[in-house]
Amino acid sequence: xxxxxxxxxxxxxxxxxxxxxxxxxxxxxxxxxxxxxxxxxxxxxxxxxxxxxxxxxxxxxxxxxxxxxxxxxxxxxxxxxxxxxxxxxxxxxxxxxxxxxxxxxxxxxxxxxxxxxxxxxxxxxxxxxxxxxxxxxxxxxxxxxxxxxxxxxxxxxxxxxxxxxxxxxxxxxxxxxxxxxxxxxxxxxxxxxxxxxxxxxxxxxxxxxxxxxxxxxxxxxxxxxxxxxxxxxxxxxxxxxxxxxxxxxxxxxxxxxxxxxxxxxxxxxxxxxxxxxxxxxxxxxxxxxxxxxxxxxxxxxxxxxxxxxxxxxxxxxxxxxxxxxxxxxxxxxxxxxxxxxxxxxx
Numbered sequence: 001x002x003x004x005x006x007x008x009x010x011x012x013x014x015x016x017x018x019x020x021x022x023x024x025x026x027x028x029x030x031x032x033x034x035x036x037x038x039x040x041x042x043x044x045x046x047x048x049x050x051x052x053x054x055x056x057x058x059x060x061x062x063x064x065x066x067x068x069x070x071x072x073x074x075x076x077x078x079x080x081x082x083x084x085x086x087x088x089x090x091x092x093x094x095x096x097x098x099x100x101x102x103x104x105x106x107x108x109x110x111x112x113x114x115x116x117x118x119x120x121x122x123x124x125x126x127x128x129x130x131x132x133x134x135x136x137x138x139x140x141x142x143x144x145x146x147x148x149x150x151x152x153x154x155x156x157x158x159x160x161x162x163x164x165x166x167x168x169x170x171x172x173x174x175x176x177x178x179x180x181x182x183x184x185x186x187x188x189x190x191x192x193x194x195x196x197x198x199x200x201x202x203x204x205x206x207x208x209x210x211x212x213x214x215x216x217x218x219x220x221x222x223x224x225x226x227x228x229x230x231x232x233x234x235x236x237x238x239x240x241x242x243x244x245x246x247x248x249x250x251x252x253x254x255x256x257x258x259x260x261x262x263x264x265x266x267x268x269x270x271x272x273x274x275x276x277x278x279x280x281x282x283x284x285x286x287x288x289x290x291x292x293x294x295x296x297x298x299x300x301x302x303x304x305x306x307x308x309x310x311x312x313x314x315x316x317x318x319x320x321x322x323x324x325x326x327x328x329x330x331x332x333x334x335x336x337x338x339x340x341x342x343x344x345x346x
Contacts, residue, residue: 057161059086060334061290064321065154066090068288068341074098075151078280080135080273081105083160085114091154092123102129102150104141106184110162136272138280149282156290157270159183159260161333167231171260173252176232181256181263191259192229200224210258210267210295215241219255231256257293270296274303278312283346291338304342314345 065087071077071094079088082103092101103118105111115130133141135155142149163169167177170191179192189197198206204220207213222241228234235252242248261267281287291297297320307313321339328335 057084057086058331058333059084059090060156060158060331060337061321061323061327061339062087062090064339065288065290066094068339069094069152069154069286071095071099071152076100076102076147077152078102078138078150078154079104080138080153080155081157082114082118082130083107083110083156084162085118087154087156088114088118089121092118092121092127096123096127100127100129102131102141102145104131104133104135104138106132106134106187107163108132108184108186110160134269136269138273139276142280149280149285151282151285153277153281153285153287154290155273155287157266157296158290158292158337170231171256173231173235173256176230179228179231179234181260183264188263188265191234191263192227194259194263195223195226195228195234198224206262207255207258210261211254212294213251213254213258215251219251223255261295267295267299270299274299277303278307278344281344283344284314285344286341287344288339288341291340292336297338297340300340304340307342311345313342316340316342 069077069091071091073096075095076099077091077095079091079101082088082105085103088101088103092099095101103114105114111130111132115128118128118130119125129145131141159171163183164171165175167175168180169182169185170177170180179190179195181191182188195203200217200220203224204216207216207220213219219238219241223234223237226237228237234255238251238255239248242251277287289300291300301320304313304316308316317340321341323331323334323337
């Protein structure tokens with residue numbers, strides 16, 4: 001004889017409640033659940049306040065880039081650092097019908113999310129090619145795809161907001177997290193390992209070359225060979241080395257920038273791209289290059305000028321393009337951006 005059914009409890013257990021946070025608005029990246037869920041009202045409020053919603057990125061100089069690239073239906077365009085996909089989502093419709101976007105990025109964490117967002121736009125599968133790759137490998141990728149070149153190319157050399165704002169990635173001095181800084185966490189050594197193993201001479205050169213740090217030798221003597229497992233540990237050390245409080249934040253910015261560039265070998269990748277860039281474009285192809293600090297811009301400006309002189313480029317930007325005051329107000333992270341362009345000769 002079977003046992004009688006167990007009666008339902010009078011008070012069934014409630015599902016776990018969402019974690020509450022102190023204050024009116026969440027401050028911790030992981031607590032900003034409405035922004036992570038892409039709640040439209042919350043996103044609008046955050047954007048209107050001049051901030052970037054957590055886990056997102058606002059594309060910079062988008063109208064200017066579209067004007068430079070002058071895309072036409074049926075063309076093939078490459079976004080070398082697709083990031084959050086803000087630029088790419090505007091490039092895709094501009095080349096339809098019949099066009100193709102090839103989107104690259106090295107970040108294995110963000111790229112699948114970006115691909116899902118771009119696929120959700122509803123364009124045919126063959127319209128979009130996503131590749132996890134450093135842009136230095138562009139010539140090899142195009143050869144693999146059977147392409148002699150592309151019609152237009154965008155290189156946004158900045159780190160995306162969703163990478164900067166995530167404490168676990170270790171890019172920002174503003175929040176505590178592991179001192180990692182790798183765009184691709186599966187490759188290379190983190191920033192903490194770099195500092196622990198580098199000599200003062202090499203660190204001083206790195207700080208000077210990558211960030212124009214005026215106190216490179218003083219900082220390098222104190223930091224090289226030391227253990228800084230977290231972003232907070234490094235900022236505390238830098239604060240102690242910076243007597244003037246007004247100079248502390250700019251010192252943090254320069255040191256973190258210099259380390260990030262070295263950890264990800266950004267200048268090496270950029271130099272490789274600039275050497276092969278003309279051969280990756282079809283005759284008459286257009287390129288837009290968005291830089292965010294002097295080390296990048298110097299390299300781009302010099303390479304484009306040399307290409308114009310030897311006839312590789314038919315024309316280049318004679319002046320740098322900067323975000324308008326209104327864009328800088330709406331998106332403060334655009335303030336340091338510089339845009340240059342070139343057109344390959346026929």
